[in-house]
Amino acid sequence: MSVEMARRGLRAPVNVTWEVTLKCNLHCQHCLSDAGAADVNELTHQECCRLVDRFSELKVFQVNIGGGEPFLREGFVDLLEYAHRKGLVTCVSTNGTRVDDLLAARLGRMKQLYLQVSLDGATAEVNDAIRGQGTYRKIMEALGSLNRHEVPFSVNMVLTRLNFHQLDSMLLLARNYRADLRVSRFRPSGRGKHSKACLGPDKEQLEALAIWLEENDLVRTGDSFFCLTSEHRRRKGLDMCGAAKMTCCISPNGDVFPCAFLQEPTFLAGNIRDTDFDTLWRMTPIFQQLRELNITACQTCARFESCRGGCPAVAYHTYHDISQPDPECLINLRTARSQPSEPLFHSISPQDPLFPIEGNLHV
């Protein structure tokens, strides 16, 4: 029922993903934003504060802030405090390299803050191969500072074929720092377009991940792996793509997109410098299109209620068509493996011989 209410579109987003800068001191191989140098046209601090005011007026509940590295943006911590004073909850994704005791002490006083620290391996060898030489040590130092100042945080890893075998070690590492582990999905956007062939998890790994998640109930995935979610884990998320229905993304220069992984000209709703955010949210044709999107090929699938066709961004980056099924859903993974000459996407019904898949997942 909640899914149906959300599908019709809400008056404002529940949360907004906001990339506050493209500036980054790392060059991670899978970066969805292809971050590096700051965009010369980034919103000014005053414009950012006005946007926060607008979020507050529209009763957006939460702002998920990323980049680039947000803590490299001048005045960013002031902006965070301003957002909290306006009643917004924030969730900041950081690479951790700027987090020291001074910053951790300040973050520890923020009660409306969730913090996510990116780490892509339980050892320097694996993490640094993805995030850059020496980053593992810096991230460990950041986690230590956050612990000393009792800042709650989660460790966020993007699942790749390099770190898949370290899932258990990552969970242990996070627990040692009194943190949750969050596993995010590798998406072929930004630098991920070019690194997918060498970093993207293979089909067997994704299937094994579904089982691992089943066995590790406290690991968070958000909605990014809902196409792999078992019935048992459904309560953890909405089990549908929230783009344009519950959430949207704002780029450093104020461009508005349905989600962070669809920052392509085709999906540009407009810019907040030209059009009020509320108008962009409610009136933009591309947002309406996503709200009405039906992955028809999936509608007879027994798992449709659990996934609703999966992630349109992955479909877009794979087929240039958001109406195609997610190629990495459990059913399509099984189909591709058992029938490699068949199309990657496939509908399935309870009568289909492939259906007992869920039995293997102890659902």
Next chain:
Amino acid sequence: MTASAASIEMDPTQPIICDQIKTRKRYLLAPGTQVREEDFGLLFYSMSGPRLFFLPSGPWLSPKFFEGQAFLEQWLDQQDHPEALAAIHRTQLAAALIQLQSKGVIREC
């Protein structure tokens, strides 16, 4: 970070336990909770989780109700609405609020 979601059911076919039908209750939002109006009724956000709760209360409740100033029955009687809310729907609404209370989204005052 993504929220989990739940809808608060207001199904007239569901039996309602007798002690749930009291409408002489006032409520406040629990700490860390926010609420806003939507076309279907009210949408609650709880920072604990975070979690979302969809309450299909139509036009009958507003966020202002959760300032704890009025009992539910007083609030419903004061609404400037062409039709009074039927007793059965008042009861369903009261039961839905008790569900929200049990989930830690609102608290009685």
